[in-house]
Structure formats: structure tokens, C-alpha cells
Amino acid sequence: MTIGTPVTPSSKIRRTPSCTPGGPKVREENILVTIRVRPLSPKEQAGYDLIAWDFTDEHTIISKNLNHERPTGPYSFDKVFDPSCSTQKVYDQGARDVALSALNGINATIFAYGQTSSGKTFTMRGITENAVKDIYEHINITPERDFILKFSALEIYNETAVDLLNHESGPLRLLDDPEKGTIVEKLIEEIVKDGQHLRHLIGICEAQRQVGETALNDKSSRSHQIIRLTIESSLRENSGCVKSFLASLNLVDLAGSERASQTNADGSRMKEGSHINRSLLTLTTVIRKLGGGKRSGHIPYRDSKLTRILQPSLGGNARTAIICTMSPALSHVEQSRNTLSFATSAKEVTNSALVNMVVAEKKLVKHLQKEVARLEAELQSPEPSSSSCLRSLLMEKDLKIRQMEREMNELKRQRDLAQSQLELERRAPKELKGSNHHGPSHQVAKCLSFTSDNGSDLGRPLSENRTRKLPGRQAMVRQSATSTDPSMLVHEIRKLEMRQRQLGEEANRALELLHKEVSSHRLGSQDAAETIAKLLSEIKDMHAVSSTLDKIEIKDKSSLKEEIARLNSQGGNIASLEEKLENVQQSIDKLVMYLPSGKETPDFKSQQKKKKILPFTLSNTSNMPQIIRSPCSPMSSSRKIMECDTENKAPESNSITSGGETLRKHKATPPRSEEINWVSSREGTPAPRQQNPVNVKKMQKMFKTAAEENIRSIKAYVTELKERVAKLQYQKQLLVCQVSICCFMMLLHILLQIRSTECVYFYHICNP
Numbered sequence: 001m002t003i004g005t006p007v008t009p010s011s012k013i014r015r016t017p018s019c020t021p022g023g024p025k026v027r028e029e030n031i032l033v034t035i036r037v038r039p040l041s042p043k044e045q046a047g048y049d050l051i052a053w054d055f056t057d058e059h060t061i062i063s064k065n066l067n068h069e070r071p072t073g074p075y076s077f078d079k080v081f082d083p084s085c086s087t088q089k090v091y092d093q094g095a096r097d098v099a100l101s102a103l104n105g106i107n108a109t110i111f112a113y114g115q116t117s118s119g120k121t122f123t124m125r126g127i128t129e130n131a132v133k134d135i136y137e138h139i140n141i142t143p144e145r146d147f148i149l150k151f152s153a154l155e156i157y158n159e160t161a162v163d164l165l166n167h168e169s170g171p172l173r174l175l176d177d178p179e180k181g182t183i184v185e186k187l188i189e190e191i192v193k194d195g196q197h198l199r200h201l202i203g204i205c206e207a208q209r210q211v212g213e214t215a216l217n218d219k220s221s222r223s224h225q226i227i228r229l230t231i232e233s234s235l236r237e238n239s240g241c242v243k244s245f246l247a248s249l250n251l252v253d254l255a256g257s258e259r260a261s262q263t264n265a266d267g268s269r270m271k272e273g274s275h276i277n278r279s280l281l282t283l284t285t286v287i288r289k290l291g292g293g294k295r296s297g298h299i300p301y302r303d304s305k306l307t308r309i310l311q312p313s314l315g316g317n318a319r320t321a322i323i324c325t326m327s328p329a330l331s332h333v334e335q336s337r338n339t340l341s342f343a344t345s346a347k348e349v350t351n352s353a354l355v356n357m358v359v360a361e362k363k364l365v366k367h368l369q370k371e372v373a374r375l376e377a378e379l380q381s382p383e384p385s386s387s388s389c390l391r392s393l394l395m396e397k398d399l400k401i402r403q404m405e406r407e408m409n410e411l412k413r414q415r416d417l418a419q420s421q422l423e424l425e426r427r428a429p430k431e432l433k434g435s436n437h438h439g440p441s442h443q444v445a446k447c448l449s450f451t452s453d454n455g456s457d458l459g460r461p462l463s464e465n466r467t468r469k470l471p472g473r474q475a476m477v478r479q480s481a482t483s484t485d486p487s488m489l490v491h492e493i494r495k496l497e498m499r500q501r502q503l504g505e506e507a508n509r510a511l512e513l514l515h516k517e518v519s520s521h522r523l524g525s526q527d528a529a530e531t532i533a534k535l536l537s538e539i540k541d542m543h544a545v546s547s548t549l550d551k552i553e554i555k556d557k558s559s560l561k562e563e564i565a566r567l568n569s570q571g572g573n574i575a576s577l578e579e580k581l582e583n584v585q586q587s588i589d590k591l592v593m594y595l596p597s598g599k600e601t602p603d604f605k606s607q608q609k610k611k612k613i614l615p616f617t618l619s620n621t622s623n624m625p626q627i628i629r630s631p632c633s634p635m636s637s638s639r640k641i642m643e644c645d646t647e648n649k650a651p652e653s654n655s656i657t658s659g660g661e662t663l664r665k666h667k668a669t670p671p672r673s674e675e676i677n678w679v680s681s682r683e684g685t686p687a688p689r690q691q692n693p694v695n696v697k698k699m700q701k702m703f704k705t706a707a708e709e710n711i712r713s714i715k716a717y718v719t720e721l722k723e724r725v726a727k728l729q730y731q732k733q734l735l736v737c738q739v740s741i742c743c744f745m746m747l748l749h750i751l752l753q754i755r756s757t758e759c760v761y762f763y764h765i766c767n768p
């Protein structure tokens with residue numbers, strides 16, 4: 001079995017302010033150094049030896065001037081015990097506090113230093129006995145803690161460590177442990193049952209210790225004895241505390257420094273004395289270095305087994321008390337001065353004692369097992385009060401769940417209503433009619449307004465519905481929120497309201513787009529109306545042509561007028577425009593048909609003679625560009641005009657040319673006499689009537705060609721207009737579909753959010 005030094009592993013040490021029983025708080029402190037002067041021994045008395053020291057007070061000792069020499073001292077220490085002092089007093093004032101520090105987790109060392117036969121063993125025996133007594137008294141008056149005492153003892157004889165509880169084990173090795181410091185290998189550590197057992201063990205060690213007779217001491221201790229009492233204390237198990245105090249109390253009885261001449265040692269005694277003196281010299285060196293402010297320098301702890309083992313007690317983690325014993329005899333003054341010199345050095349040595357606390361793994365495991373068992377028992381048999389509380393909490397949660405389900409159903413119903421409204425919107429037959437001013441926009445607004453159950457609010461604008469309906473919904477949600485987690489429900493309500501506002505804004509944007517589209521459609525309709533008006537104007541021009549034709553007494557003039565009047569009265573219906581144009585064409589065809597044909601019948605000739613036949617004069621031909629001008633494609637019309645000019649070009653033999661050519665000729669060349677007549681005729685001034693040499697058949701063909709061209713232009717324009725209207729209708733349908741899809745997606749998104757919120761809320765209800 002291995003026992004370590006009093007050093008507790010650093011990883012398990014926690015420094016806490018602590019109070020030793022009856023002592024000050026632990027801090028860096030000097031070694032407690034006291035001087036005990038024994039009485040004159042019988043031998044000294046028999047030799048008429050004198051007491052060489054005076055004790056001026058309890059702290060000072062000074063040599064007497066017996067030999068008329070300069071007095072030594074005075075020496076001051078923590079305590080100076082004169083020969084009359086009892087061991088009890090020495091213990092009480094020079095060792096008790098330090099010894100009992102081990103009960104509170106502070107390592108403690110008490111050792112006696114002095115020349116041979118100065119009373120070290122005598123003193124330490126009394127100190128140990130008192131310490132054991134006080135320790136067990138403290139244990140008895142501290143029932144709240146459990147104490148475990150372990151005893152071990154060794155001696156260092158001729159620089160060899162020996163187990164005093166197992167002397168047969170032979171020399172023990174000292175090992176260096178990184179956490180525990182120097183440990184003695186295979187040193188027996190026995191658990192102390194009680195005070196009696198402890199005393200018994202101490203007796204065993206004394207019996208085993210190397211003792212020899214010298215000239216100065218019949219029972220001179222020839223070794224350094226170290227008794228180690230390891231004390232572990234912890235609070236009782238039911239306290240729940242798993243930490244323990246752990247400290248060692250070292251009671252050290254050193255071998256006496258001696259002079260061979262004084263002890264008359266020879267042989268083995270001399271060998272013992274040399275080892276003793278060597279180790280004590282190392283101890284003195286260590287003390288002097290520690291006390292001389294050279295702690296940062298090399299301290300020769302390892303120069304002896306004694307200093308290696310006592311290292312923590314010398315400037316380390318321990319409280320240390322040194323009792324320096326000395327003989328008062330004048331014959332030992334020199335040795336006593338050396339002892340006082342050692343004591344003076346020891347006074348300067350400081351230690352840094354800590355409270356050593358450890359966590360016992362077994363105790364920790366036991367504590368955790370108990371805690372687990374207690375918790376399991378609580379789970380298996382919960383208290384009635386907690387059960388009823390949980391039950392009421394579950395009922396409350398169920399109520400909240402039902403309220404949320406109702407809200408969800410309400411939202412679903414509103415979603416279905418909005419979908420149906422959107423469907424109606426999509427199917428609206430006359431949404432693009434200018435007359436339906438509020439149709440699409442208003443219906444879309446209705447779809448997005450989240451109205452009430454009976455739909456009575458469908459006719460109201462979105463903003464009005466929102467302002468009127470939100471308080472009701474907020475009241476409903478608020479009612480739910482007061483009975484559930486308020487912060488969560490308020491948060492959900494705000495999210496829904498925000499989403500609703502976003503939806504309303506998007507719906508407004510969609511409505512604006514619809515309005516723009518309708519406006520553009522209206523503009524398109526206006527364009528159509530303007531086009532129709534232009535067509536009517538052209539028809540009026542045609543009517544003017546027909547008026548000109550009246551002069552040639554068209555038989556079916558009344559029917560043509562009726563047709564034009566009917567066109568004028570019917571307005572700009574695009575759909576009937578084509579039909580009207582057909583009628584116009586038919587009328588024109590009739591007109592052409594009633595014009596004189598190329599065959600000159602006798603009747604026709606007679607009519608020529610009877611009536612003034614007015615051919616297309618320059619005044620009439622000036623209307624042609626207006627007649628054939630297309631309202632929407634003037635360029636093409638111009639091109640067609642040129643084609644018509646080419647097609648209508650008169651033969652070179654004819655003195656009369658077509659209108660355009662005539663115009664060009666009129667501008668480029670001086671007018672001829674025939675043309676002057678035409679101008680006069682246009683100006684309405686009387687002009688000499690001249691027979692029209694123009695070929696009537698060609699005139700008829702030219703007029704018909706021009707009229708057909710005009711009809712084709714109008715037809716093309718109407719076709720283009722119809723295509724544009726169809727395109728607008730398609731765009732409008734597409735926009736309505738997009739708005740419907742957008743609304744549906746937003747509603748679906750809201751429902752998904754509600755679903756996720758419910759899931760989260762149902763999770764928090766199931767895992768409170």
C-alpha cells in the first residue's frame with residue numbers, strides 16, 4: 001500500500017477561506033517556533049551543573065553571565081517555556097492550533113528539534129497524546145461530519161526509511177508523484193478505529209523505533225520518527241455535500257544533534273550520529289535558506305530523506321510548529337546556542353497553508369444514485385396537488401386548442417369565399433365594357449376584403465370593410481389571447497393583421513393595374529370612336545360625292561342617302577361597322593351599276609342630249625384623296641393612291657387625264673383651254689358648256705376602282721382594329737387570371753402560416 005505525502009493533488013484542491021478551530025484564518029504565515037527548556041536532569045544536578053539561561057518573559061530567553069562572558073541573546077520566539085512549564089502548556093500554546101488544523105483540511109506538522117537528551121521525545125510524546133485527545137474530542141463534538149483517520153509511521157534511520165508498522169518490510173523508497181509530491185512506497189496506512197486504537201498504534205511505533213544508549217541518554221533516539229495521521233472529514237450523507245476535507249498531521253521526533261565527543265560515540269553509534277548530523281545539517285540549511293529570503297533559489301530538500309518528506313511542511317502547503325528543546329545546563333550552553341540559532345532561522349520561514357478539499361468519487365456516485373432514485377420516485381408518485389394542477393392546465397390548453405380551431409375554420413371559410421369571388425370575377429362576361437365602370441376592380445376588392453359570413457359587406461370597399469371588420473376579429477382573437485399565452489397569441493394576431501394589410505396593399509396594386517388596363521381600354525375605345533367618326537366623315541365625303549352624282553340624277557339616290565343616314569345614326573359600333581361598310585360597298589356598287597355604261601344606247605344618247613352630264617371635274621377629283629385616305633395608314637393609302645393613279649391613267653389620246661395627273665399637269669404646264677374651262681366650272685362661274693370628251697366607261701371604271709380601294713382600306717383598318725380589341729381582351733383576361741392566382745397564393749400562404757403556428761402552439765402545449 002502506498003501513502004503519499006500530505007500534499008493533495010492540485011487538481012482537487014480548492015482554496016477557500018477557512019478557520020481552524022480556535023485559530024486565525026488561513027493565510028501565509030511564519031512557522032510557529034517555541035523554545036522549551038527542560039529541567040536539569042538528574043545527571044546534571046549530580047554534576048552541579050548550573051542553569052545558564054534566564055527567562056525574562058514568555059517570549060525571551062537570554063544566557064546568564066556565569067562565566068563572565070558576554071551574554072548571549074536575548075532570543076525572542078513565539079513562546080519560551082521555562083523548565084517549570086508542563087507539556088500540556090507547551091501543547092496548548094505551541095502546538096494545539098497547528099495540530100487541529102488538520103481537522104479542517106489544512107496540513108500540519110509539529111516537530112521537535114534539539115540536541116540529544118534535550119527532551120524531544122519527551123515533548124513529542126506529550127504533544128502527540130494531547131493532539132490525539134483533542135482530535136477525538138473534536139470528532140465527538142462535531143456529529144454533523146464524518147471523520148476518517150488513517151495512521152502511518154516511519155523512521156529514517158541511517159538515511160533509510162523504514163515502516164514502523166511493518167518493520168520487516170525493509171527500506172522504503174521515496175517516489176516523486178507529480179500531483180502528490182514525495183510519497184513513501186509501500187508504507188502501511190491503517191484506519192484508526194478510536195483513540196485507544198491510535199494510542200496502541202503509537203505504542204507499536206515507539207517499540208519499533210531505533211533506540212540506543214549514549215553517554216547523554218540511556219534511550220537515545222537514533223532515528224527520525226514521523227507519525228502521520230491523515231484526517232478526512234465530510235458532512236453527513238443526507239446533506240448532499242460531496243466534498244471532503246483532507247489533511248495530514250505530521251508528528252516528527254527528530255534524532256538529537258550530538259557531538260561525538262560528548263556522546264562518546266564510536267562504532268555504530270558514531271555512524272548513526274554522522275547520518276543524524278548530516279540530515280539535521282540539511283534541515284538547518286533548508287530552514288536557513290527559507291528564512292533568509294532565498295525561496296526563489298535552490299532549496300536542498302532532496303539532500304536528505306528527512307527534508308524530502310518534510311518539504312511541504314517547510315515553506316509549503318502546511319502549518320508548521322517547531323518546538324526547540326534545550327537543556328538549561330551550563331555544560332550544554334554551546335549546543336543550546338546552536339538550537340537557538342536554528343530556531344531563529346526557522347522563525348523567518350513562511351508557509352502557505354491551504355484548505356484541501358476533495359470530491360470522493362464513491363461518495364459522489366452514491367449521492368447521484370440517491371438523487372436519481374428520489375427523482376424517479378417523484379415521477380412515479382406525483383403529489384396530488386401537482387396532478388390536479390396539471391389536469392387543469394391540460395383542460396385550459398384543450399380550450400385554447402378548440403378556439404384556435406374555430407379561428408382556423410373561419411379563415412378557411414373566408415378563403416373559400418374569396419376564391420368564389422375570384423371565380424366570378426374571372427367569368428364576368430363584360431368586364432372590358434366601358435359601361436361597367438366598377439366591375440372588375442370592385443369585385444376583386446370584394447374578394448380580398450375578408451368579409452363576414454353573410455357576405456353583406458361585399459359591396460363595400462376594401463378599406464371600409466377592413467376598418468369595420470378588424471375590431472370584431474381583433475376582439476375574437478383578443479378573447480382567445482386572454483385565455484392562452486398572451487404574448488404568443490398577440491404575436492400571431494399581429495402577424496395575421498400585418499399579412500392582411502399586405503394582402504390588401506397587393507390587392508390595391510392589382511386593382512390599380514386593372515384600372516389602368518380599363519383606362520387604356522377606354523382609350524382604345526375612344527380611338528375606335530374617333531376612327532368611326534373619321535369613317536363617318538369619309539362616308540360624308542362619299543355622301544358629298546353622291547351629292548355630286550345627284551347632279552347626274554342617280555335613280556337610287558334616295559337609297560344611298562338612307563344608307564348614309566343609317567350609318568350616321570348607328571354611331572361607332574365597331575362590331576356593326578363592317579356590316580355598314582358592306583352596305584356602303586353595296587350602295588357604291590349600285591351607284592356604279594347605275595352609272596352610264598360604255599355602250600351608248602339610243603336612250604342614253606338622248607339623255608345626254610337632254611341633260612347636262614357632268615363628268616368628274618377637277619373640283620370633284622379634288623375630293624378623291626380624302627375619299628381614299630385611310631384613317632390609320634396614310635402611307636399605304638398614299639401608295640395606293642399612286643397605284644390608283646397609274647391604273648386610272650387615261651390614254652394619251654385622251655385630252656382629259658385622271659385627277660392626280662391632271663393636278664401635276666396643272667402645276668407643271670400652262671393650263672390649256674379645256675382645263676381653264678374645268679376651273680371655271682369648279683369655281684361655279686358660268687362657263688361655256690362644252691361636250692365632255694371623256695370616255696364614260698373609263699370614268700366608271702376609275703370611280704369603281706377608287707371606291708373599291710377605299711373600301712379595302714377601311715376593311716383593313718377595321719380588321720386591324722378588331723385585332724387590337726381582341727388583343728386587349730386577351731390581355732385583360734390574362735391580368736384577371738394573374739390577380740386571381742396571386743390572391744389564391746396569398747390566401748394559401750396565410751393558411752400555411754396559420755397551420756405552422758398551430759403546430760408550434762400544439763408542440764408547446766404538449767411540451768410545456
Ligand SMILES: Nc1ncnc2c1ncn2[C@@H]1O[C@H](COP(=O)(O)OP(=O)(O)OP(=O)(O)O)[C@@H](O)[C@H]1O
Pocket residue numbers: 037038039041114115116117118119120121122123217219220221222254255256257325
Ligand atoms: N521537560 C521535561 N521534564 C522532565 N523530564 C524531561 C523533560 N524533558 C526530558 N526529560 C527527560 O530527559 C530525558 C531525555 O529526554 P528525551 O529522551 O526525550 O531526549 P531526546 O531529546 O529525545 O534525546 P535523544 O535525542 O537522544 O533521543 C528523559 O529521561 C526524559 O524523561
